[in-house]
Amino acid sequence: MADDELNVAAASPSKSQRAYHWIKERIAGQDFTPGYRLVLRTIAEELGMSVVPVREAIRRLEAEGLVTFQRNVGAQVSMVDDTRYRASMQALSVLESAATALAAGHHTAEDLRHARQTNERMIETLSDFDPSTFTRLNQEFHAALYRRCPNARLLELVESEWARLAHLRESTFSFVPGRARQSVREHEHLLQLVEAGAPPAEIEKASRHHRSATLDAYLVHEHPDETLGLTAV
Amino acid sequence: MADDELNVAAASPSKSQRAYHWIKERIAGQDFTPGYRLVLRTIAEELGMSVVPVREAIRRLEAEGLVTFQRNVGAQVSMVDDTRYRASMQALSVLESAATALAAGHHTAEDLRHARQTNERMIETLSDFDPSTFTRLNQEFHAALYRRCPNARLLELVESEWARLAHLRESTFSFVPGRARQSVREHEHLLQLVEAGAPPAEIEKASRHHRSATLDAYLVHEHPDETLGLTAV
DNA sequence: GTATCCAATATCGTATATTATTGGGCCGAC
DNA sequence: GTCGGCCCAATAATATACGATATTGGATAC
Structure with missing residues (x-):
């Protein structure tokens, strides 16, 4: 997160990054609770962009452990037992x-x-x-x-x-x-x-x-x- | 990494995952040394896929810190000072x-x-x-x-x-x-x-x-x- | 000889289109 | 009545296409 700001300064963050922060905020703010299903198209429409940047954002969140991907099924906010x-x-x-x-x-x-x-x-x-x-x-x-x-x-x-x-x-x-x-x-x-x-x-x-x-x-x-x-x- | 195997068993890993492992191996094997520029289309062609899965793979590697992205410039293996x-x-x-x-x-x-x-x-x-x-x-x-x-x-x-x-x-x-x-x-x-x-x-x-x-x-x-x-x- | 500007090119970022997979509901057989 | 298979809708996965941006190399002015 600190990286982003340093790298691109204020030069219009990419859509992918906007999606990343937006989803992350939503998770942190309990709008998306564990188990919530993240449907690519839905999020893309809500943010006024196509699904590709959203996919990337979710991939990043997956790598960070906040989101879990299931092949050909979709992503959901990680369940935490x-x-x-x-x-x-x-x-x-x-x-x-x-x-x-x-x-x-x-x-x-x-x-x-x-x-x-x-x-x-x-x-x-x-x-x-x-x-x-x-x-x-x-x-x-x-x-x-x-x-x-x-x-x-x-x-x-x-x-x-x-x-x-x-x-x-x-x-x-x-x-x-x-x-x-x-x-x-x-x-x-x-x-x-x-x-x-x-x-x-x-x-x-x-x-x-x-x-x-x-x-x-x-x-x-x-x-x-x-x-x-x-x-x- | 261990996740993948568990999740999808041996059910044909997605192209995105193949790309991920391929690049990661290349980095670990010193084929791609720090500073090496990862050109999407080149990698995509070499792996016989389109650029989209490659992008995702690189994004994941970025989140793990092995690769550094620069907006509108490209990705390279992270430099390590x-x-x-x-x-x-x-x-x-x-x-x-x-x-x-x-x-x-x-x-x-x-x-x-x-x-x-x-x-x-x-x-x-x-x-x-x-x-x-x-x-x-x-x-x-x-x-x-x-x-x-x-x-x-x-x-x-x-x-x-x-x-x-x-x-x-x-x-x-x-x-x-x-x-x-x-x-x-x-x-x-x-x-x-x-x-x-x-x-x-x-x-x-x-x-x-x-x-x-x-x-x-x-x-x-x-x-x-x-x-x-x-x-x- | 050096610095600066501009254009050509390489490459990325995103949108759209196509294909593949999954999951659920319906229908028929037992 | 229940179990099993088939079909369809929803959605993800990938390919392709196009517009946007940065880097480059060369030409020109000083």
């Missing part, structure tokens, strides 16, 4: 924790201020229970911490994994109201580590622990060795 | 180390035997200096250790990252002959940890250390905090 969801969360944990650890030392004062402010807004949101806003702020908080990671590839992977989980966002926190309160406390801890200039290893450990706790909060792990923690217990 | 190479290696380190750690306890005796045998064949190869074979065996050794990772998503990401680095394989070890000898020693150590049923955290640490040492061997790091090690120093 419990196993896949956990797998993606674990992958995100591994990737984002590493990115956050590597970002340490590259943050500006503004970054940290923004992170803190975001977390404080999350605390405010706790009373009027609004999962949607809370989730958005949560994503923003995490992004503030990993964004300065100097490894561009890791950043790409983290963003991609977030997108993969995007169409499940709503459900992430709505199940466990009590968990939200603990989550912001963990954010506070993580933020303090970063501010204090803690060693990357420690930051990574804390980040993984946070993710692990989040997932554990509403999923029973039948295989304890598959825990998100890895190095973090 | 030093920064990107290091970034990918670091991402691979993070992903594969996690996968390997999670695979612990899921290995069969056969898996470990195969890994050991592969490493022994690497030792034999040390005398007759053959980077190509050595690299292939190296990849096989690592695959044997992470393959049983129960997290399918992590596996996908690891494989994808390997593919991304595939067209640079030859260069990976050819620069530092002396490094190869140390590499097999580290393999031995890693293998012993796995066999002894060491805790995942320890395996992950060792795996990262191995990657870190490999990269350090021939790259000068201007930013020490970007080291591959993270938790492993």
Whole structure:
């Protein structure tokens, strides 16, 4: 996504790209929920283009895992069962924790201020229970911490994994109201580590622990060795 | 890749998929080196199909990062500068180390035997200096250790990252002959940890250390905090 | 000799048309 | 009444065609 903007600047994005972003938005915005069938001609007509660019867009989304293709049948928004969801969360944990650890030392004062402010807004949101806003702020908080990671590839992977989980966002926190309160406390801890200039290893450990706790909060792990923690217990 | 086979069984893969695999093979096999320009019509003619399926294949490869598209100009095999190479290696380190750690306890005796045998064949190869074979065996050794990772998503990401680095394989070890000898020693150590049923955290640490040492061997790091090690120093 | 502009060409981007495949409904046989 | 095969509608997969855009090489002016 960042690529596109860099490559072609503002020079009229191709139809294929417009279709890509349009569909992606729709998936992220829960208009197209998992299992929704993406009919090429329908989408093409809606966007006022032919099916070819739409096919390309869907192919790209397929490669990113948001869409599943079935030969001669069509495309649909990827179904996500419990196993896949956990797998993606674990992958995100591994990737984002590493990115956050590597970002340490590259943050500006503004970054940290923004992170803190975001977390404080999350605390405010706790009373009027609004999962949607809370989730958005949560994503923003995490992004503030990993964004300065100097490894561009890791950043790409983290963003991609977030997108993969995007169409499940709503459900992430709505199940466990009590968990939200603990989550912001963990954010506070993580933020303090970063501010204090803690060693990357420690930051990574804390980040993984946070993710692990989040997932554990509403999923029973039948295989304890598959825990998100890895190095973090 | 594994998906395809599962989905459509042996039912005549689509032209688009044939093109995808064909191009990917060519890139992995160094027929198409970084910077090589992929002309749609040329490839289409060579494969006896029209340009549309080829476009789709290239789009998919673009999403995977093997190919770079430039609007109204065309596609070329991705150029990889030093920064990107290091970034990918670091991402691979993070992903594969996690996968390997999670695979612990899921290995069969056969898996470990195969890994050991592969490493022994690497030792034999040390005398007759053959980077190509050595690299292939190296990849096989690592695959044997992470393959049983129960997290399918992590596996996908690891494989994808390997593919991304595939067209640079030859260069990976050819620069530092002396490094190869140390590499097999580290393999031995890693293998012993796995066999002894060491805790995942320890395996992950060792795996990262191995990657870190490999990269350090021939790259000068201007930013020490970007080291591959993270938790492993 | 070098820089700039323009035209020719190669190649892409998209639309339209054609073919192939699938899935469901209908009908007949048992 | 149910099972199995056949036919048709919907849709994807591919081919072809045309318009749009960037790159090039050469000619001209300085």
